[in-house]
Amino acid sequence: MSAQLPACQLLERYYGQAAQLWPVAPPEDAWLLNHSAAMVSDSVALRQQWQASDRLALTPFEPVNELPTDQVVLFWPKTHQLGMWWLAWLCHVLPANTPIDIVGEHQGGVKRVPKVLSGLGMVCDKLDNARRCSLFATRTVVMEAPDSAWETFDALDIRLVSHPGVFGHGKVDEGTQLLLQALETALPKKPLKVLDMGCGDGIISAWLAKRGHAVTAVDVSAFAAEACRRTLLANELEGTVLESDVYSALEGEQFDVIVSNPPFHQERDVSYGPSTRLINQASEHLNPKGQLILVANVFLPYPEKLQRAFGEFNSLADNRRFRVFRALK
Incomplete structure (x- = not known):
């Protein structure tokens, strides 16, 4: 500590x-x-x-x-x-x-x-x-x-349910929007087994589930996990939602794709601990030829972390504020 x-x-x-x-x-x-x-x-x-x-x-x-x-x-x-x-x-x-x-x-x-x-x-x-x-x-x-704190709003043809303290509460952040735009062309049309790491209010999970993918969503926050469950229910979509400290609840389960808009703040402090574990342990949770796709602010040191963990990676999108990275197992 x-x-x-x-x-x-x-x-x-x-x-x-x-x-x-x-x-x-x-x-x-x-x-x-x-x-x-x-x-x-x-x-x-x-x-x-x-x-x-x-x-x-x-x-x-x-x-x-x-x-x-x-x-x-x-x-x-x-x-x-x-x-x-x-x-x-x-x-x-x-x-x-x-x-x-x-x-x-x-x-x-x-x-x-x-x-x-x-x-x-x-x-x-x-x-x-x-x-x-x-x-x-x-x-x-x-x-x-205090049930009145839950907020429902519509974005990207999805009904979202959110809670104070959940990332992106009441809105869809710019990084997530860029990530979803990149996923539209990066993912094949066939159904995949996808992990949404750090699911927040469930915008990424719902977007993936609407396109037929089998989604597992995890978040360290009970508020976020409950928000994601409510979002999936509000859109009549299916998915597994777990509270998990990065991969801790997954017990070696593997996926075709891991998708994330990883946090780098804990209250007001910058912390790369969760995102570093996300990247370093991703290969253990990816099927052969599986891929890790994440979005991050351009100033964050994720290229170095991806290089060390995967050897190679590429950029799927970049709007000068956020960049979407992809690394293959």
């Missing part, structure tokens, strides 16, 4: 080494892991870290059967709508008047929390601030389940 994050440094300063927390939407942090018996996260990668340390890890889409006895701490996400969703979720699943603390970095928008809490009729006390982070205290109020 990386060095202790500023928000967790603030928690250590406030709670001390005796801290026992119940983090919600936490970051990856060794101190936090060691000071929590349970957590809730949409990230299967983070849940697996907690589970590997014999700690309870829940998704927001499963029931909370055991109420927390430790201090609940919500890590305020950079996406404001997602922070609102987590607050509503906590108020729905926990008894009224349950103490909740909220922590986050100033550049991530945590300074908006007092106004958000006031608008929801929730109390707010500022507990501490340091390391350009703030810590607030509040208590739950009675709320309905």
Whole structure:
């Protein structure tokens, strides 16, 4: 794990080494892991870290059967709508008047929390601030389940269902559009077994399924996986959708094509870890003569990674901002 994050440094300063927390939407942090018996996260990668340390890890889409006895701490996400969703979720699943603390970095928008809490009729006390982070205290109020956060919109003749925090929420990004244009001519007309790595709201999966391909979609985020399932259902399309930390849920399964618009951000930090594993391990999950097709911002170092992993690759499309790469097994 990386060095202790500023928000967790603030928690250590406030709670001390005796801290026992119940983090919600936490970051990856060794101190936090060691000071929590349970957590809730949409990230299967983070849940697996907690589970590997014999700690309870829940998704927001499963029931909370055991109420927390430790201090609940919500890590305020950079996406404001997602922070609102987590607050509503906590108020729905926990008894009224349950103490909740909220922590986050100033550049991530945590300074908006007092106004958000006031608008929801929730109390707010500022507990501490340091390391350009703030810590607030509040208590739950009675709320309905936050289902209204799901957003449905149409794009490219597909009905998309999305959720705050999912990549491309509410729109189809330019890179994905360039990728789909390239796939239109790059893929043969016969049905293929295709893996959509990092499926997001399911735009690529639905596009492929409409053209008769057998699609498996994976994403590290439970929000994204659920959005993809809802998108496929809304378009009366079939596909397998799994939560997976890159290839972790695929157990050696192989495909004719792996397609991806891989992420390179974790909150505000640049991270090439997932995309590097996507490229380096692709051959293990490709059938003979299979192909990896991905789109990326032109400034990202993917040509070097593709060269090392495959030896050869080519460019299918380039609009000066994004480039579509193809590598053959």
